[in-house]
Amino acid sequence: MDPVPDTSWPRPRTPRISARASYAAHALLARNGAYRALASFVERHPGLERAFTRGERVSKEHLFGCRMCGQCALPATGYACPQTCPKQLRNGPCGGVSPEGRCEVHPEMTCVWVTAYERAEASGHGEDLDRLQRPLDHRRWGRSSWLSYWQGRDADLWTAPGEDRPLLRRELGLTPR
Amino acid sequence: MSTSPGNGLRATLAAGRFAVTAEIGPPRGADAGAVVAKAEMLRGWVDAANVTDNQGAHVRMGSLGASVLVQRAGVEPIMQVTCRDRNRMALQSDLLSAGALGIPNVLLLTGDHPRYGDHPDAMPVFDLDGVQLTWTARTLRDEGELLSGRDLAGRPGWLIGSVENPFAPPASFRARRLAKKVAAGAEFAQTQYVFDVDGFARWMADVRDLGLPERCAVLAGVGPVRSLRVLEYLRTGVPGIHVPDHLERRLRGVPSDRVAAEGIRVCVETIDALREVPGVAGVHLMAFGYERGVPDILAAAGFSPDRGPAHDAPPRALSAVPGEG
Numbered sequence: 001m002d003p004v005p006d007t008s009w010p011r012p013r014t015p016r017i018s019a020r021a022s023y024a025a026h027a028l029l030a031r032n033g034a035y036r037a038l039a040s041f042v043e044r045h046p047g048l049e050r051a052f053t054r055g056e057r058v059s060k061e062h063l064f065g066c067r068m069c070g071q072c073a074l075p076a077t078g079y080a081c082p083q084t085c086p087k088q089l090r091n092g093p094c095g096g097v098s099p100e101g102r103c104e105v106h107p108e109m110t111c112v113w114v115t116a117y118e119r120a121e122a123s124g125h126g127e128d129l130d131r132l133q134r135p136l137d138h139r140r141w142g143r144s145s146w147l148s149y150w151q152g153r154d155a156d157l158w159t160a161p162g163e164d165r166p167l168l169r170r171e172l173g174l175t176p177r
Numbered sequence: 178m179s180t181s182p183g184n185g186l187r188a189t190l191a192a193g194r195f196a197v198t199a200e201i202g203p204p205r206g207a208d209a210g211a212v213v214a215k216a217e218m219l220r221g222w223v224d225a226a227n228v229t230d231n232q233g234a235h236v237r238m239g240s241l242g243a244s245v246l247v248q249r250a251g252v253e254p255i256m257q258v259t260c261r262d263r264n265r266m267a268l269q270s271d272l273l274s275a276g277a278l279g280i281p282n283v284l285l286l287t288g289d290h291p292r293y294g295d296h297p298d299a300m301p302v303f304d305l306d307g308v309q310l311t312w313t314a315r316t317l318r319d320e321g322e323l324l325s326g327r328d329l330a331g332r333p334g335w336l337i338g339s340v341e342n343p344f345a346p347p348a349s350f351r352a353r354r355l356a357k358k359v360a361a362g363a364e365f366a367q368t369q370y371v372f373d374v375d376g377f378a379r380w381m382a383d384v385r386d387l388g389l390p391e392r393c394a395v396l397a398g399v400g401p402v403r404s405l406r407v408l409e410y411l412r413t414g415v416p417g418i419h420v421p422d423h424l425e426r427r428l429r430g431v432p433s434d435r436v437a438a439e440g441i442r443v444c445v446e447t448i449d450a451l452r453e454v455p456g457v458a459g460v461h462l463m464a465f466g467y468e469r470g471v472p473d474i475l476a477a478a479g480f481s482p483d484r485g486p487a488h489d490a491p492p493r494a495l496s497a498v499p500g501e502g
Binding site for chain 1: 260265287289290292301303304305306307308309312313324340341342344345346347350353354356357360361369416417419
């Protein structure tokens with residue numbers, strides 16, 4: 001019997017765009033008043049939002065293997081997507097990485113966190129990996145991360161450097177304080 | 178949370194005494210006696226024993242139930258909790274259950290992927306990762322609230338532990354990854370098997386440079402390699418274990434009927450060497466399937482059976498378990 005293909009699990013992806021180009025692109029797309037107004041306008045028009053989200057999906061899927069979690073961690077992970085880890089780890093590699101840096105689940109592929117570490121260190125952003133990444137909000141799968149980012153909703157996806165006793169995100173719950 | 182002052186993992190670590198933990202793998206089935214038998218082999222020899230959570234992604238009796246059995250048998254449990262099988266709601270409620278039952282220690286980890294387990298067709302959950310689960314536990318205990326922000330009626334009191342693999346790539350990130358877990362709330366950490374003491378010492382130097390031993394007790398993982406079959410399994414069948422060539426040469430260099438004894442000798446020597454590494458707070462002895470050998474290994478390494486809950490009084494958990502006392 002043929003083995004069952006395991007394509008349903010996320011597969012680590014080496015980005016098709018360099019870390020340097022990614023950081024440069026981010027600088028161009030950084031949050032400002034104009035982008036905030038644009039994002040707000042787009043979200044008020046469902047057809048426009050669908051088209052915008054499709055564009056984000058196609059480009060980020062091609063470049064990073066994006067799965068549209070809707071809460072983009074790329075700026076803090078050397079622009080290697082942690083959602084392509086089969087365990088979807090947001091805070092660094094698991095203990096099962098092989099001595100050659102291969103994924104435990106897909107041994108033919110490089111661990112995405114090894115890729116992230118090398119890219120972040122090589123471009124002077126290694127300290128980003130020390131930040132604590134908060135748990136995902138699973139309601140946001142399939143939504144545009146860029147629209148959220150421009151409107152400030154992604155501001156606390158991860159902790160600031162040196163933050164000592166960070167709190168979990170509270171607005172996710174039923175009774176935020 | 179131990180039955181008498183001065184005993185248990187928390188007190189041992191607080192006193193700066195070299196700690197010893199071991200591991201109890203629950204059985205595949207509902208046989209409470211199998212858990213008790215393993216606990217009785219360890220009683221007195223360890224400060225606490227990990228109770229694994231579907232280890233290697235193989236279904237076993239749950240770690241909470243087995244932890245209660247271990248505690249009743251007079252051994253302090255460390256309940257392992259992985260992110261593989263439960264979402265954040267189930268993880269929080271199981272942690273609260275452990276608090277209610279007086280489980281004194283929890284060990285929080287990401288967990289092995291189901292791919293290599295006995296249910297590869299299962300849904301891998303991984304709603305949280307090991308760092309986030311550690312963070313969640315501290316939020317429950319120290320903030321007294323759920324991830325949602327809702328207040329708890331009664332806070333759990335367990336000690337929070339985690340794990341790290343000093344040997345897996347990226348090598349220069351591994352101490353920083355432990356630092357993330359410490360920032361998230363880990364108060365002790367057990368490591369993957371150490372067969373390469375020099376490599377471990379290099380990682381430990383990074384750990385000291387980050388100031389972690391003052392905030393988090395590091396227990397080095399050790400275990401006997403009792404056959405060439407086990408050696409091969411550790412080398413190729415378990416993700417993230419580094420077996421150096423000199424160990425392989427040594428075990429292959431003795432007659433086949435002497436491999437088990439040689440493997441135990443190596444384990445004792447490793448424990449001796451690890452005691453000399455600055456910042457190491459204890460050892461975690463993993464002798465899966467060989468619990469009966471734990472006392473001999475620890476005795477050979479110079480430890481005495483004076484650890485864990487006092488044995489003249491019934492363990493405190495008895496009165497906390499419904500249907501008991």
